[in-house]
Amino acid sequence: MQTYGNPNVTYAWYAGNSGTTNRSGKFIAAHAAHAGLMMFWAGAFTLFELARYDSSLPMGNQNLICLPHLAGLGIGGVSNGVITEPYGCTVIAVLHLIFSGVLGAGGLLHSMRYEGDLGNYPEGSRAKKFDFEWDDPDRLTFILGHHLIFLGLGNIQFVEWARIHGIYDAAQGVTRTVNYNLDLGMIWNHQADFLTVNSLEDIMGGHAFLAFFLIIGGAFHIATRQYGQYTEFKGKGLLSAESVLSYSLAGVAYCAFVAAFWCATNTTIYPTDLYGEVLSLKFEFAPYFVDTADLPADAHTARAWLSNVHFYLGFFFLQGHLWHALRGMGFDFKRVGKAFDNMEDVKITAG
Template sequence: MQTYGNPNVTYGWWVGNAGVTNKTNRFISSHVGHTGVIAFSAGATTLWELGRYDPSVPMGSQGLVFIQHLASMGLGFDEAGVWTGVGVATIAIFHCIFSLVYGSAALLHALAFSEDTQDSSGLFAEGRPEHRQAKRFKLEWDNPDNLTFILGHHLLFLALGNVMFVEWARYHGIYDPAIGAVRTVFPGYGDFGVIWSHQFDFLTIDSLEEIMMGHAFLAFFMSAGSVFHIFTKQVGEYTTSKGAGLLSAEAVLSWSLAGIGWMGIMVAFWCAGNTTVYPTEFYGEPVSLQFGIAPYWVDTVDPQSSAWFGHSSRAYLVNFHYMIGFFNIQGHLWHALRAMGFNFRRIPQALTGLSGAQS
């Protein structure tokens, strides 16, 4: 994190991750707490949407988003295959309860543990296996072996998430708009050649088998990456091309923002026209791309007098993801340049000098 020549800089409560740059447990606390906020907002908003849902009006015209995603996963259907919201309230309450669990874990890391896992005092006594294990997750920015070890565990949990989704589609089933019903989908874990052929036309995929195969591929790819990063060490000298002098909290933040940004933009284009992942029954008809000051999407048909901004769920879901993705990429560029040493304070100085030269 740049300090602009002040090695003893301090941060206020409002500066976000900057205040936990070299405090691993505080870093974990802030992220677990953030997860709790997300879980609570998902659960609470789902309950709110369920409470105002009107079965006589198309779901895509009611300003809803959360219950559509649950419906797409095959949740909320009765035994006759009609979407009634059965069990959705349970899922929402489950999220609210787990938000308390995440919140408690955040407080535990913030109050009971030491600020840095390297010190790992508190509940773990010096010399105990738990103490030694916790120390392995200390963020040491100039230690590539430490960072690759942590990255490997992140990839492991992402791989498990993909496996869970594939197995969910295999045993429970997901909604197939081609037949208008929930069905089980399991293309297997091995035929990745199909996914390889969709490198440039993935937005046009209209088969649930190929969609689930993509998740199976991600599970395999991330599992392989997880094993590689957990059990391997830096090969050869730690040079600038391998990250020496570049790895920092600000650099990691910039990469995270880039990932979120590009995912947001990709989802926007995917949601805009793909009716297999985003069925018209739940989101409304595909939307059309327009250009003004910035790209935006508009409904191609009347969303039947929607009471929510007058747009379909697909329209504002697409636009929201694009705007969030766009601003996250701007944040990525800002933090990436700072991580590379660019001093933004030179900009107003240069502009002042330019103005003085012109006068």
């Protein structure tokens, strides 16, 4: 965290990130607890949506979030946009609740029983292998490599799920198996116009390529962490808790913006019978997406909810990125307040 040259700086209780600074054990605890909260929300909200789901109404017009995603994965015996076997969705929801308890317990265990800093464990212990310092490029690169590999495995899981179990095809109104189309030319050409992808096979091919790319990148980062000098060209001097947090926020902001525009316009992965009609982009005080279909008063499609929430979350993530990036570069935001105070003093003196 930025201390502005004060080694004894303290932070208020609401500065939650400061609690994990230079405390790798607490950092792991926060990660586990955060994952548990997300799992709990997904499970609880899926059950809430199942309790109010009406199969006689279009799914996209019922203000649903979790059920359309599950239906898109072919869970729930989907036929023409209608969930016919809700038992599958119930199982997924309950599993999320169980896993949320496990992750929450892990967060409490790491927070209350284990060392706050894994570096305090004896040399050679397994726990010490996961200790890290924010300005240690070798260890951070090692950790990054493992993250990339797990993201690649997640892509493989998605591709294999579509190939073996199947996902919902809005064009046919059924769940069908999808074999990936690993056409590198197609993938290259869709770099700039990926929002227009209209083939499930092409989408799976993109995920298959991304899985390969992520795993190779992860292996590269793990294998090369100890080679070569870490120079200014590689980013030396830009590694700190503030800087790494800023990079993470930038990545999340980018994903949120992509998700917002993809959901608003694409009907292959976001079918109209699951999410409602495509949206229109408008601008008043700020950009926002609006429904193009006639709906009852105060009603919105699932597509409108998802697109707008992702867009505005992306906006705030981007502001967080700029804030922490500037702090990581050494900018003192207290100078802004002092500048306004000085302007006020000058105004009073002149008066």
